[in-house]
Structure formats: C-alpha cells, structure tokens
Amino acid sequence: MIWRYDGSFEGFLSSVVQSYTDKTLPDLLTKSEVDIGLFDEILDISTNTKDALKLLHAIEKQLGEKIKEKIYHTFLCDDQPFENDLLRYIRLGFKEPSLLEMISHPLVYAIEEYQKRTLRTIHKMNAFSRFETLEDGTLYAQISPPRNVLPLMGGHFKKRFKHERFIIHDLKRSMALIYDGHSLELHNIHDYDLPQRSFDEEKYQHLWKRFFDHVAISERLNPNLQRSHVPLLYREWMCEF
Numbered sequence: 407m408i409w410r411y412d413g414s415f416e417g418f419l420s421s422v423v424q425s426y427t428d429k430t431l432p433d434l435l436t437k438s439e440v441d442i443g444l445f446d447e448i449l450d451i452s453t454n455t456k457d458a459l460k461l462l463h464a465i466e467k468q469l470g471e472k473i474k475e476k477i478y479h480t481f482l483c484d485d486q487p488f489e490n491d492l493l494r495y496i497r498l499g500f501k502e503p504s505l506l507e508m509i510s511h512p513l514v515y516a517i518e519e520y521q522k523r524t525l526r527t528i529h530k531m532n533a534f535s536r537f538e539t540l541e542d543g544t545l546y547a548q549i550s551p552p553r554n555v556l557p558l559m560g561g562h563f564k565k566r567f568k569h570e571r572f573i574i575h576d577l578k579r580s581m582a583l584i585y586d587g588h589s590l591e592l593h594n595i596h597d598y599d600l601p602q603r604s605f606d607e608e609k610y611q612h613l614w615k616r617f618f619d620h621v622a623i624s625e626r627l628n629p630n631l632q633r634s635h636v637p638l639l640y641r642e643w644m645c646e647f
Contacts, residue, residue: 411451411489413437415481418489419458421451422496431497435489469499473506480520482554491516528555532562534640537572539607545572546601548643556583560590611645618646 409424409432411417421435438450466474480492495513499506508514530551537545545567549556556576560583563572567585574583575595582595641647 407432407449408434408436408446409449409451410436410438412453414453415478416455416458417451417453418481418492419461420454421489422493423454423457423461424451425493425497431494432490435493436487437489465496465499469503469506473499476517476521479524479558480517482557483520483524484554485523485552488520491520524553524555524558527551527553528558530637530640531555531559534636534644535559535563535574536644538611538645539604540601541604543571543604544601545570547572547574549574549576550578550642551576552639554579556581557592559583560585560592564590615646 407430409421411421418435421432425431432449462474465477477492477496480488480495491513495506495517498511498513505511506514509518531549535547535549537547540546554576556574556579559574563574564585569587570585571587572585575598576582580595582593584591584593636644636647
C-alpha cells in the first residue's frame with residue numbers, strides 16, 4: 407500500500423492523522439509527483455489543515471517544542487525520502503515519549519541525521535547567499551539549496567536587513583521569501599520575469615570581482631582548500647565565482 411500526499415507540511419501531517427484513523431501504516435508514504443509502479447495500490451491523502459494543526463498542537467503539548475522543531479527540520483530535508491521514518495518517529499513519540507531521547511534507537515538516530523543535514527545547509531545558505539540591488543532598491547538573492555531551507559532563512563536576514571526590502575528566490579522549488587520592511591511572507595512563484603539590476607549594482611559587482619582576482623596570491627592557489635570552505639554546490643549564484 408502506497409500513500410501519496412501533496413508535498414506540503416500540512417499534507418504530511420494529514421497522512422499521520424490518516425494512519426491513526428485507519429489504524430495502519432503504509433508500506434510507503436511519498437509525495438504525489440513521485441513515479442509509482444503500474445500495479446501498486448495507491449491511496450491519495452487529502453490535506454486537512456484543521457486536523458494537521460490539531461496534530462501539531464498535540465506534538466508540541468505532549469512531546470515538546472524541540473521535538474516539534476526537529477519534525478519540521480526533518481520535513482525540510484527534501485533531498486531524500488524521509489516520510490516513512492518521520493511518520494514512524496511521530497507515532498513512536500506518542501506511544502513511548504522517553505524513547506525519543508535514545509539516540510541508539512534507529513528511528514531517533516535517523517531523524518537526528520535529517521535535522522543535522524537541514525541545519526548544516528541553512529548555516530551555509532546564510533553565509534553564501536548573495537544579494538543584488540534592483541532598480542527599485544529591493545535586495546534580491548537567487549538560491550538553489552540542496553534542501554528546502556528557505557522557510558528558515560527569514561529570521562536571519564530580517565535581523566541583518568531590518569530597514570531594507572528583500573526577496574530570496576529559491577529557483578529549484580519555485581518559492582520566494584519576501585520582506586517588505588514590516589512583514590515576512592513565503593510565496594510560490596511559478597512564473598516571473600528576471601528583475602533588472604540597478605546601474606550601481608553592475609559597477610559594484612565588477613569592482614568586487616576585480617578585488618577578488620587581485621587579492622589572490624597565485625603561488626598559494628589551493629583549489630581543494632577553497633572547495634572545502636566554499637563548496638561548488640553553493641557557488642552558482644556567488645558573483646565572485
């Protein structure tokens with residue numbers, strides 16, 4: 407039995423609720439866009455936001471804020487299938503809360519690893535994201551992180567650019583984090599025109615590239631060391647590269 411959900415966090419939580427309602431566990435829980443075999447038995451899970459919020463409140467009340475955060479961080483680790491492990495982790499927590507403290511438990515260890523991957527990625531994205539100034543003064547950054555960390559980036563950059571307007575655009579997932587100087591919102595972006603840089607932005611990028619090239623000491627060039635500090639994965643939108 408394969409269960410499919412719409413890929414949203416609410417959809418995943420609705421799947422957890424469904425497992426309690428049906429008193430069963432699927433062989434596979436997966437996003438709706440994943441290819442399914444011709445003869446697989448499939449159940450499409452309807453997203454119920456009300457039930458999802460009830461479950462989220464129950465997680466926070468019975469398992470604590472840290473476990474709730476861990477569940478969300480795991481959900482954002484979307485570069486590999488996590489759903490089966492996370493579904494069983496949540497059920498394990500409600501059944502035996504004390505087991506969630508046992509790192510030796512296979513499920514607990516797996517969720518810890520998912521969370522670490524997400525937190526490592528957001529640390530890198532906070533450091534490596536590059537903003538450009540658009541014609542209207544808005545700061546704009548393009549990213550394509552290996553994991554869906556965009557929802558976690560707002561707080562960091564809101565503190566850094568408290569009095570600015572900015573957009574962080576995740577091209578890989580067609581999402582954008584938009585701050586207008588007051589409120590922070592996450593939007594799906596399915597169609598867009600590439601924004602125009604300001605004239606000064608072009609000049610400053612040119613100056614920065616020249617500085618980056620001239621400050622380098624050719625005799626000490628060490629590409630392997632450079633890659634260990636700034637992996638190739640994160641260089642696509644860094645103007646100095």
